Amino acid sequence: xxxxxxARRRHRAPLTRERVLRAALALADEGGHExxxxxxxxxxxGVEAMSLYNHxxxxxxxxxxLVDLVFGEIDxxxxxxxxxxxxxxDRAISVRDxxxxxxxxIGLMEGRMSPGPANLRHHDAVMGCLRGAGFPFRAAVHAxxxxxxxxxxxxxxxxxxxxxxxxxxxxxxxxxxxNVPDMDAYPHLxxxxxxxxKAGYDYATEFEFGLDLILDALERSRPGR
Amino acid sequence: xxxxxxARRRHRAPLTRERVLRAALALADEGGHExxxxxxxxxxxGVEAMSLYNHxxxxxxxxxxLVDLVFGEIDxxxxxxxxxxxxxxDRAISVRDxxxxxxxxIGLMEGRMSPGPANLRHHDAVMGCLRGAGFPFRAAVHAxxxxxxxxxxxxxxxxxxxxxxxxxxxxxxxxxxxNVPDMDAYPHLxxxxxxxxKAGYDYATEFEFGLDLILDALERSRPGR
DNA sequence: ACCTGAACACCGTTCAAGT
DNA sequence: ACCTGAACACCGTTCAAGT
Numbered sequence: 001x002x003x004x005x006x007a008r009r010r011h012r013a014p015l016t017r018e019r020v021l022r023a024a025l026a027l028a029d030e031g032g033h034e035x036x037x038x039x040x041x042x043x044x045x046g047v048e049a050m051s052l053y054n055h056x057x058x059x060x061x062x063x064x065x066l067v068d069l070v071f072g073e074i075d076x077x078x079x080x081x082x083x084x085x086x087x088x089x090d091r092a093i094s095v096r097d098x099x100x101x102x103x104x105x106i107g108l109m110e111g112r113m114s115p116g117p118a119n120l121r122h123h124d125a126v127m128g129c130l131r132g133a134g135f136p137f138r139a140a141v142h143a144x145x146x147x148x149x150x151x152x153x154x155x156x157x158x159x160x161x162x163x164x165x166x167x168x169x170x171x172x173x174x175x176x177x178x179n180v181p182d183m184d185a186y187p188h189l190x191x192x193x194x195x196x197x198k199a200g201y202d203y204a205t206e207f208e209f210g211l212d213l214i215l216d217a218l219e220r221s222r223p224g225r
Numbered sequence: 226x227x228x229x230x231x232a233r234r235r236h237r238a239p240l241t242r243e244r245v246l247r248a249a250l251a252l253a254d255e256g257g258h259e260x261x262x263x264x265x266x267x268x269x270x271g272v273e274a275m276s277l278y279n280h281x282x283x284x285x286x287x288x289x290x291l292v293d294l295v296f297g298e299i300d301x302x303x304x305x306x307x308x309x310x311x312x313x314x315d316r317a318i319s320v321r322d323x324x325x326x327x328x329x330x331i332g333l334m335e336g337r338m339s340p341g342p343a344n345l346r347h348h349d350a351v352m353g354c355l356r357g358a359g360f361p362f363r364a365a366v367h368a369x370x371x372x373x374x375x376x377x378x379x380x381x382x383x384x385x386x387x388x389x390x391x392x393x394x395x396x397x398x399x400x401x402x403x404n405v406p407d408m409d410a411y412p413h414l415x416x417x418x419x420x421x422x423k424a425g426y427d428y429a430t431e432f433e434f435g436l437d438l439i440l441d442a443l444e445r446s447r448p449g450r
Numbered sequence: 451a452c453c454t455g456a457a458c459a460c461c462g463t464t465c466a467a468g469t
Numbered sequence: 470a471c472c473t474g475a476a477c478a479c480c481g482t483t484c485a486a487g488t
Contacts, residue, residue, distance in 0.1 A: 015471085038462060050463080051472050059462065107332065111385030114404045120411050127413035137420055145382075146435030150371070153378020157370075160336030179339045186345050188352035195362055210371035217442040240452085263481060275482080276453050284481065 015047060017055045021065040025102075028066065033104040036062075063108055068116025070105045073098045076125040084133030084222075085215050091126065092151050092211050099155040106155050110148070134224045143218050150214055158203050166200030173197045240272060242280045246290040250327075253291065258329040261287075288333055293341025295330045298323045301350040309358030309447075310440050316351065317376050317436050324380040331380050335373070359449045368443050375439055383428050391425030398422045 013019065023044050028036045038059060042049035056062050075094045077087040099106055112119065130140035163172045173193040177183055183190050219225060238244065248269050253261045263284060267274035281287050300319045302312040324331055337344065355365035388397045398418045402408055408415050444450060 037460085039460080048473055050465095050474085053463080054471055107381060107385065110382050111387050113387055113400065115401070120405060120414060123417075124411035124413045127417060131413060131416075137416065138424075141417070141421075141426075142431065142434045145379075145431050146375070146438055149378035149382055149435060150375050151378065152381055153374035153376065154370075156332060156377055156381060157335050157374055160332065162336050162338055175338065176340070180345060186349040188349045188356060189345060191356075191362065192348075192352060192366070196366075199363075201366075206367065206370050209367045210374060213371055213442045213446070214439065217438045221438070262479085264479080273454055275455085275484095278482080279452055 015045060015051065015055055017065070019045065020052055020055050021062065021069065024062050025066055025069055028104045029102060036104070064112055064114050064116060067105060067108050067112055068118045070098055070102050070109065071116065071122050072118035073101070074122055076122060076129070079125075079128060079132060084129055085219055087129050088126075088147065089211065089215060092147060093208075095151050096155055096207060099152075100158070103155070103159040106152060106159060109152065134222055136223065139221065139223075146214060146218070150210055154207050154210065158207075163201070166202060169201050170197035240270060240276065240280055242290070244270065245277055245280050246287065246294060249287050250291055250294055253329045254327060261329070289337055289339050289341060291327075292330060292333050292337055293343045295323050295327050295334065296341065296347045297343035298326070299347055301347060301354070304350075304353060304357060309354055310444055312354050313351075313372065314436065314440060317372060318433075320376050321380055321432060324377075325383070328380070328384040331377060331384060334377065359447055361448065364446070364448075371439055371443070375435055379432050379435065383432075388426070391427060394426050395422035 020041070024036060024041055027041055027044055031040075038049040038052055041062075042052055045052075056065070073094075074091065076091050081087070082090070099109075115123075126144060127140060130143055131137070135143055163169045173196055177193055180186075180189075183193070245266070249261060249266055252266055252269055256265075263274040263277055266287075267277055270277075281290070298319075299316065301316050306312070307315070324334075340348075351369060352365060355368055356362070360368055388394045398421055402418060405411075405414075408418070
């Protein structure tokens with residue numbers, strides 16, 4: 001008897017590392033860091049949590065894979081296409097956009113002991129861009145350090161601050177005012193509460209202010225400009 | 226019969242919110258974020274986890290209290306003592322030092338819905354320093370945003386990067402080399418690995434490079450300088 | 451007023467047992 | 470080869486019961 005047609009017995013696609021990682025990405029995007037549990041992930045794939053261990057080593061291994069998927073979403077202009085400032089500006093915005101889509105990744109991007117291929121390609125391209133623009137090795141490390149600290153720090157603030165749209169600012173300021181009985185003791189915070197409620201706060205504008213400040217300062221420090 | 230002397234029956238100091246928070250701070254400092262569980266905290270205080278709920282509302286309430294203890298460790302020069310740049314430079318270094326002592330706090334400092342008194346005092350002092358130095362309101366917000374994004378982002382990198390001392394750098398670079406079979410495909414990362422192993426990496430120097438870059442740029446943008 | 455035991459609905463991971 | 474059930478040692482929190 002011939003084995004049954006493949007289509008018949010494929011009621012579920014077989015589990016693979018790829019499928020586990022894709023499901024983990026979706027789960028983290030939907031419910032954040034705490035939703036990403038082995039049990040939830042198993043449930044999502046129609047399988048018991050323990051089955052996952054046939055395809056990934058452990059949860060750390062899943063995080064390694066997820067971080068590399070995020071790095072894969074970040075664009076860096078190919079060498080020679082843009083001047084270094086435009087290339088690094090676009091890259092910074094691309095990193096922020098990726099971290100807005102995947103805020104659970106913010107604390108995980110740096111410091112992987114097993115960096116994946118997208119991670120390696122990304123950092124090689126960034127260092128290549130800076131070195132190619134004339135930054136000596138140490139200056140390129142400084143430049144990357146200050147840019148990345150700013151980008152990740154801004155993403156962290158954006159994730160944690162309790163408002164997202166300009167409209168929500170005045171709401172939150174009102175609640176905070178309620179939680180602080182002696183606001184008169186803090187005149188400069190009172191100003192922040194009043195002004196922010198009036199004029200709002202736009203993350204994109206704020207991000208680009210600091211980014212351009214840093215890029216301009218780095219350009220001023222660049223040898224042979 | 227007179228009641229027994231106080232000293233006799235005080236085999237344990239009575240539980241208070243203060244004592245709970247102090248123990249929580251010590252626990253987090255010793256074992257990081259994941260060691261700070263209600264059960265561990267109860268054990269540390271010689272009590273069942275459930276008893277803690279008589280003194281704090283829940284774990285979020287504990288985190289609120291801890292964050293305010295950390296803000297209490299950050300110094301800001303009193304108005305008029307230093308020029309704005311020196312005051313903000315010292316403050317930034319004080320924040321980084323506090324976050325080195327309490328790395329578990331990095332993701333928690335911003336975005337508290339119930340900011341404590343030390344938190345309020347701190348931010349009022351910082352805004353006061355910038356406004357007093359002539360930064361218009363919006364420029365002061367920009368300045369604080371870029372400084373804090375940098376400080377928190379740098380602290381996050383420092384916490385996550387897998388080496389602490391310059392000596393450890395070459396070790397880690399060796400391991401990473403082992404984990405990346407095709408390092409030749411990434412010439413600029415190869416340079417990083419080689420150079421970093423040779424010359425090391427000092428966080429304090431690196432932090433101050435970016436900090437001074439940002440402070441100089443802000444000073445250039447300050448009206449009436 | 452404060453503390454506790456038991457319970458509920460969760461974690462990551464191991465291991466022997468099943469198919 | 471892959472999947473599972475039961476188990477281990479954990480989570481935060483609620484609630485009725487104790488003192």
